[in-house]
Structure formats: C-alpha cells, structure tokens
Amino acid sequence: MKAKISLILPIISVLVLLLLMPLVLKNYHLNILTEIIIFALYAVSYNLLLGYAGLLSFGHAMFFGLAAFVTGIAIIHLKGIGMITAIFLGVFSAFLAGVVIGSLLLRHKGSYFALLTLAFNALFYAVATKWHSVTGGDDGLNVPRPELNVIFAKIPVETVPQFYYFTLIVLGIVILFVWFFTRTAMGKTVLLMRENEERMKFIGYSTNLSRLILFIFTGTLAGLAGAFYTLHFRFVSISAISVEMTTVVLLMTFVGGTRTFWGPILGVFVYIILQNYLSDITDRWPLFMGLIFVFMVLFIPGGLSGFIMDMKERVAKKREVALEGNQL
C-alpha cells in the first residue's frame, strides 16, 4: 500500500500542476509546454526500445515523421476531414510502418540493428525530400488545424490553452498507459529481451514476436507524437522525418536517463527549456547544447534520473547508518 501511494501521489500532483498551468503561464510558455508533452511521448516510446529492451535505434523519426506527414497531407487533401480522423490516419501509417520495418529487423542485433534503422530512416527521408509535390520538400507544408468533433459536440482547439488541454489530456492518458504497460506481461517481456534474449527462448518466448510487437507499439506511439507535432505547429517539413529528429530523441532520453520511466520525460523538459533559453541569448546555442551533452555523457552517464536516484540512495543509506548509530 505504501509503495502504491508513493507512486500515485507524485503522478497526481504533476497532473494537477499541469492542469493549472494555463492559469499561470503566458501563451508563449504554454506553447513550449505543449511541445514538451508531445516530445515526452516521443521520448517515452523511444526509451521502451533503448532503456527497456536495450535496442539502440537510429530510426525512430521515421515513425514520428511519417505520421506527422500523413496527418498533414490528409488534412490538406481530404476536404472536411476531422481532427480525430487525421490523427488516426497518421497513427495508422506509423503502425503499418512498424509492421513492415519490424518484420525486416527481427533477427538483427547490436550495431547491425542500429545501422539498419539508420538506413531505413535515411530512406524515408530521401523519399520525403524527393516527393516534393506531396511533402513540400524543404519548404514544408502549412497545415490548418481541423475541427475536433467528439460524437456531436464540437470541442474548440484553436487557442493555445485549448490545444494545450487537448494535448495534455490525450497524450497524458497515453503516457500513463505506457507506464502501466511497463508493468504488464508484455512490458516485463521487453525487459527479458534486454536481459537475455537467448534464455527467454527456452522458457517459451518467441523473441521474433516479442521484437515485432515492441516495434509496432513504439512506432505507433511515436506516430501519435508526430501527428500532434503537425497539429501543434500547424506545419510539417522534412526535418520531422530527418535523422536529426532521431538524434534529438536519443539525446533527450540520454540526458534524462534510460533506467527510469520518468527519466526521458525529465530529459525532454530540460532539453527544450534549455534550447529555448540558449537560443534566446545566443545564436551559437547548438554549440553550448553540444558541450552540455558531452559533459553529461562523460560525467553523468546515468542521466539526470540516474543521478537523482543515486542521490536518493545515498541519503537513504546515510539515514540508515544514522539510525543504527542511535540504536547503538
């Protein structure tokens, strides 16, 4: 019971805090927070691969970018399309890409796997660049935000706070589900993949099927983040599907730390805030971001969450020692 309260209390406090944010924050900051929530889902899905399954992928942006484009293109070309249909089409395309690419990558491990994901991402990027008439190429696409109709009610999502709430509620629920997922049978199976892919076969698990399911699931989640990305910025360009978009999520996840569920979310928060702050004060912000990451990788390899967990453990140990001292 105690453990449950200590888990649920922080989650509820964060949720309440996020729900109150539009009362305190100006639109500029609320926009940043919306972006943080979108990237939080993207990073959480990436960490299921990196932290939970131990699979280093350089191709996560293909799912994110594909859904971002499909959502945008659907809105532009299908007259009168609703928000839910547009999101669904984007997510569904990422799902299909997960099925196809997942099937092709089943048997590959380690650096081979990483290189193949990179190659696929490059392929997607090349197609998006060449297919200028549909994707807009370098210029990108301006994407109006369609109407959100739930059953018979029209829910307004035009203003910044409105879209913030929409994002928070939908993606918040999905992120909570992913957290729940990590404790379900399949979530635990993902850990077996990281710990010992050989051994799990001999207790009845198909590693191919496990890998495929995980790939489809994480791809679909990244797709949902991608669909919201287009809706949020009302714009999508080839940068959404570029390899940089994968390295960004890799960095965010790494900065936050891969060993906890919330680490990547913290990573996204720090990354985006830092990026906004630095880009306000200097044009050379990428240089400073780079330096900060080099420092982090060298000195805090467990990421921010790893660092926090270490500190917590140390404090707990000290307290124990102090208690024992008192008893003696």
Added chain:
Amino acid sequence: MTAYLEIRDVHKDFSGLQVLTGINLAIREGERHALIGPNGAGKTTLFNIISGKYRPSSGSIIFRGQEIAGKPPHVINRIGMARSFQITNVFHELTVFENVMAGVRSRAGLRYNFFRRPEANSYLVQKVEDILKNVGLLDVKDIPASALSYGQQRALELGIALSTEPEIILLDEPTAGMTREETEQAIKLIDRVTKGRTLIIIEHDMDVVFSLADIISVLHYGTIIASDVPEKIRTDQRVKDAYLGEG
C-alpha cells in the same frame, strides 16, 4: 513403457568439424537418464540440438509423438521440455522472483499481454514462491540475480528450468564448479524437485551419476558407446577403456 523422447541418427557438424556422428537414444517417460563422457565429447551440443538451439545436420528427434528436430526453442519448450545451462544463463538485472516469474507466466500464456499484470495474479505469485522455496531461494527473492552467490545462481538456473513446469528437463552440469559437499546437496535437491518428471542430466561426478540415474549413456567422440543400467555400465569394457579408466 514406450520411448517418450527418441533421438534417431542425429548428426551435427560445425563447418566441417563432426561433433555428433549418429546419436541414437530412446528415453522413457519418468526415466532419470545420465549423460556422461569426457570434455568435448558433444554432450552440450546434443542438448543444444534437442532443445532447439541448433538444428541437427541430419537425423530426427521425436518428443511426445512430434518431430521436434529443427523447431525453435520456444516451441519445444511449450511442448513440455525445459533445460538449464552449463554456464549460468539467467536474467541478471532482474530479481530472483522476476527470473522465475518469467517462466511461470509464460506457461500460463501471459507472454505478450498488454493489460494484465502477472504480479497482480496471486495464483502465479504463489507458484513462483513455491518454486523459490523448493530451490531454497525464497529468502533472496527480491535481490537481483547478479547479486547471488555462485551456488545460488546455480539454484536459480534450476528454478528457471522448473518454472515452465516441463515434463522433461535437461540439466547441463548443474553441479559444475561446486565442492563435493555442495554437489551432494545440489543432487538431493535435483532429485527432489524433478520427481515425477523425466530427467536427462549431464554430470561429471561418478558417485552422483551412479546413485541417481536409472540409465546411463556414455558419449564418446560423437557417438553413444554404451547405454544401460548403472551396474552394466560399471562393468562395460568399452566404457572403462574410453572413460572411466582415465579417472
């Protein structure tokens, strides 16, 4: 009793190196079968083929009426076979409990489920704890497998093999690296926890082998040179020449 696991003329070569050259073996249900033979004889390779890790170069393996040669390990496991490994092969960063739960829930069909939490199922939890109690690891169930002592890791290796409730269990040198005393303890444990199952065990300690096994097979340079009850094996001239005489 009829043959329950039948190995027919199994060959294996690794890019030219002939490791198994025609293995024939019939194992009856409930039998305790010991596989002995000098290092490099091909014992582990035979286990690897029976359990699906490798495909045989030729030959056939019938288990419970089904051809299993060349089938993947997870399929063979679900037909009712489990194995342990000569070199400890566990889920290192997971707790002892989670290590055994992995097999218990697999057996219950909770492998890829997105909605059910195995830990919330008291029936499965009870099963895991029963197995841990059986192999003497209940006290350390919440520590990571990597923090176990060597002997405890060997016990966990056994626990994982038992976790899918196999009908037949293959143990590859479960007492490797143990002292005499530890070996005796371990064998008592193995004898107890594998009651009612068919057992094939690779073991080097001859006293253990002769006291535990119903049938002993001797593998020498890729073939079975003798397969019989312990008394016969003890007096078999070929076995003496090939193997027992050395030690």
